[in-house]
Amino acid sequence: MVPHLSAEAPSGVVAAAVRSALADLDAMAAELAARVTAAETELSGASAVSAYDRREAVTGRLGNFLLHLAGEVPLDLDALRALGRRRAEQGVSLIALLDAVRIGGQYAWEELTARIPPGDGEGAGVLLAEAPRLWSALSAVSGELRAGYADSLTASARGSREKRDELLDVLLGPPDVGLQATAAQSLGLPRYGRFQIAVVEHGQALPADWTLLGDTREVRSLWRFDRPVSLCLAEVAAVRHVRGLREILRPASGWRIGVSRCFRDVVQASAARRQALIALGTVSAGAPGVALYGEDPLATLVASAPDTAIEVAEELLHGVLILPETERDTLLSTLDGWFTAGGSTAEAARALFCHRNTVRYRLRRIEELTGLSVSDPRASAQLLMALHARLTR
Structure with missing residues (x-):
């Protein structure tokens, strides 16, 4: 848990600019809510949050943020974490949520800068000197929203295949070490171990037997089933298996399989998936089989x-x-x-x-x-x- 940030005494220039902004809080909140809505719609094709919900959240968080910059209150990290949980439950992507923080920080800076009297070079310099404190506060906001988002994933994911797939998507998605580590924990995976990923091209028909490993005692596997390619993330426990999944996968006739190299940190799963996909590309369509990333350097270069x-x-x-x-x-x-x-x-x-x-x-x-x-x-x-x-x- 990130400790609450104590209020710091800002310069008189910054305090005056913040007080001026707070006087226009409602108008600023309306403008910021409109910018966030437009950005979310651009990302996903639709806004996942009602206009009222977003306006209330923006007003509350922007007001607290400005008061914190004025040195009057600490950041309300509990409220931020709760907002992160709620947005996860509403289906807002983490990318959209953190993009909203970026937009909010940029807008707050624009407004504060606009409230420095024209020609007041000294005041502008003082505001610029306060910039690191603003970015530090924004970093804390992002961190607590991300933590709340992860809390929601953890609470709702256990035992549900759909939720398990969502967690795997987070683990295999864009780099975000904190969120990916939380997803791995929710899936029952350790942060450090010996892991491998395989991608299996089996066509449109999903396998009748989803236990595709020759000896399940050797590994703990999590499958992400899809057509025509499924994915297996495995914690390979037996060190004697130099090539791990390659040696214990039992493909059906006609399947093509690509296997990544072993990796030690579970948050490297996204890079390992890319390796497995490249390895899959080295398997000839006319001669199905299993290929390990890098075992044929020329074929690996071609497939990449x-x-x-x-x-x-x-x-x-x-x-x-x-x-x-x-x-x-x-x-x-x-x-x-x-x-x-x-x-x-x-x-x-x-x-x-x-x-x-x-x-x-x-x-x-x-x-x-x-x-x-x-x-x-x-x-x-x-x-x-x-x-x-x-x-x-």
Whole structure:
């Protein structure tokens, strides 16, 4: 709990500006409420709070804030926390709530600045010197609203799949260490441990058996089910599982799964989800399986910028891609087989069930169509990158 901030004695210039603003509190509250409503509507497409509720909240909090700047009262942090709880229950996003604080702070500063007499450079300088105290007070306001918001999530989330999903969304959302740590606690997760995230592409039909782990004693998992991709956040307890989820997930036929690296701080879940999504992008649509982030550096780079990779691939392979489908696919599968065989023509021929000379002929054909030689390391790397982009798009 943040202690109540005691009132501090401001300069005479600031006190006079604040008293002038307080005399116009009703008009200021109306203007600020209108600005906050417009901002919330822009974020979500609609305002989640009634005009009366917002006007009352703005009047009360703005009045207390100005009185605090005048050195007359402490910030009412209890009221701020209660407001944070209420806005969470009303469905206002945390981003919109904190944006309202930013708008309010900017508006208060504009009004105080406007109340310094024109040409009073000394007074403007005194007000500027008081700015750190204003920003400190705004930080306290934001912190208490955030704490109240987190209180509401914690109180309503236990045992409800919908609420559990909401908490997971907070944990996997934009960085906010305090709120994410509270969400993790509400989900029964420790702040520090050994965690991994997997994203599972299973199509439109949700799995019939939602216990997708081979040995649930090894991990505690939380699932966020959706179509066509679901997510698993797991606390991996067994250190002997070097790759954790990769080794104990039991995917059904046709599924594609991407797994993040292990991470130690639960609030890093959002970054880990991005890793898992990139890993998913390295799994070929034609050969479903499980991939760990970073295990194939080239495929990871391609998947991290798929649009750019496809654009480059289509340019490099243009001569091949414009061929009739059968010829095109034959050449690409030969190139893939040759790379898989480590550049061995004989091994590629055995895997492709054709003669070595056939493989050589097809590789020469690719070289003619692309202008890239498979014997040139730089050109060969470009072909491999382009092929990865084609196979995983």
